[in-house]
Amino acid sequence: EVELLESGGEYVPPGGSLRLSCAASGFTFSDYAMNWVRQAPGKGLEWVSAVSGGGTTYYADSVKGRFTISRDNSKNTLHLQLNSLRSEDTAVYYCAKERAVGGLGSFDHWGQGTLVTVSS
Amino acid sequence: DIQMTQSPSSLSASVGDRVTITCRASQDINVWLNWYQQKPGRAPNFLIYAASRLQSGVPSRFSASGSGTDFTLTISSLQPEDSATYYCQETYGPPYTFGQGTKVEIK
Numbered sequence: 001e002v003e004l005l006e007s008g009g010e011y012v013p014p015g016g017s018l019r020l021s022c023a024a025s026g027f028t029f030s031d032y033a034m035n036w037v038r039q040a041p042g043k044g045l046e047w048v049s050a051v052s053g054g055g056t057t058y059y060a061d062s063v064k065g066r067f068t069i070s071r072d073n074s075k076n077t078l079h080l081q082l083n084s085l086r087s088e089d090t091a092v093y094y095c096a097k098e099r100a101v102g103g104l105g106s107f108d109h110w111g112q113g114t115l116v117t118v119s120s
Numbered sequence: 121d122i123q124m125t126q127s128p129s130s131l132s133a134s135v136g137d138r139v140t141i142t143c144r145a146s147q148d149i150n151v152w153l154n155w156y157q158q159k160p161g162r163a164p165n166f167l168i169y170a171a172s173r174l175q176s177g178v179p180s181r182f183s184a185s186g187s188g189t190d191f192t193l194t195i196s197s198l199q200p201e202d203s204a205t206y207y208c209q210e211t212y213g214p215p216y217t218f219g220q221g222t223k224v225e226i227k
Contacts, residue, residue: 044207044221047213058215059214059215105211
């Protein structure tokens, strides 16, 4: 059974930094692209970033240059480094697994999410 | 970036009703379109991929169609557990864009 468990969300002031992690199990982690998707309070879903199994990275324009996605295939773990945080980054951040090996853009399993609150 | 527009934003229907949600893309995305269901306080649930392919485990009352710019999600006989917000999402990117969501309520 696929399981994704996010951690690292907390309260941080504007301009601050944070590192989110997602521990994966139940599938061959290195075979699948992984994603971060966020949801601001009471709002819709926003794709943030993706990393292919081989390490190619992709970002939404809203976070490019501020966020860095990475993966450790030896530890089945996905990370998102959040720098220069703004109030508009406040959201629940979900880790999401790609549906198909070699695919991009379809999220078939999601974690429970971790809340990042950016406020002074 | 591609813009995704869903309609309606919300609807209320009775158990057993047929419900249809529409999603329009700002450019031709072929069949690169997914649908998700999200209940309050929960992570999204993956329903449909490639515009019309039902994800394993999703009830057969859910179906979807479309290509190019216009897509629909249909619930053939609405059940109480279908009360949720539904999102379309294009996979033509990255970046990947979601629609704004359609909230389905049970009368």
